[in-house]
Amino acid sequence: MEILLKIQRPARLENFNYILDMIGSCAKKQGLSEKRINEICIAVEEVLMNIFNYAYKDKEGDVRVVCKTGQGSTFIIEITDTGIPFDPISVAEPDITQDIDMRQIGGMGIFLIRKLTDDFRYRREGNKNIQELVIKLTPHD
């Protein structure tokens, strides 16, 4: 395992582009394709937006991002906050077969994270929510 990137910033929208750009260039150095990097950034955005909007309620807090290589040729993005406990794995999948009238407006974010990553994990450690997005580094990428 090798640490590739460490960032800690206040969990605010103004830091969104900076964090995403840093992760994007880190993924690029791992040889991932432009398409795959965009997919990864979409998944990361969903995690960040949930933290920015819901983790800290009325108080201020940080988001910490660590990018690293993992077992079996993987690229791992670990995103940590110290906000209210939230297990994204427990969120039910939306019904994507409904027509326009019945289709729910929300609930797509976590579904996209699951589908756009090769593995999505959550753990609670002390006062921390730790979400891990695992991306396979395959030769054709």
Added chain:
Amino acid sequence: MEITTRQKKDITIVTVKGRIDGVTAPEFENYLSELISQGRRNFIINCDGLEYISSAGLRSILIIAKKLKTEQGNIYFSGLKDAVEEVFKISGFYSLFKIYDSDASALNSI
């Protein structure tokens, strides 16, 4: 994100380039809402230059689509590629909307 429009008879072609993300999605939604309030009812969203769409963008599209449906309007998409095409497939938007390769094929079919 960059948005431009052109009118082809009663169809408004909206070309959106760059990214529809959590930051830019409200702007995209307001832009289309404004066109609807001006009386436009039929839209082709040209995604040739769209590189990125997150759930915030899907949410905006769904809000606009629901609004158009109550006004007997329609929304079509053209030129989806790469990550945007992937997100449309995953989220079921391919079966929710009519999607064409290009504006020309959309205009021929509508």
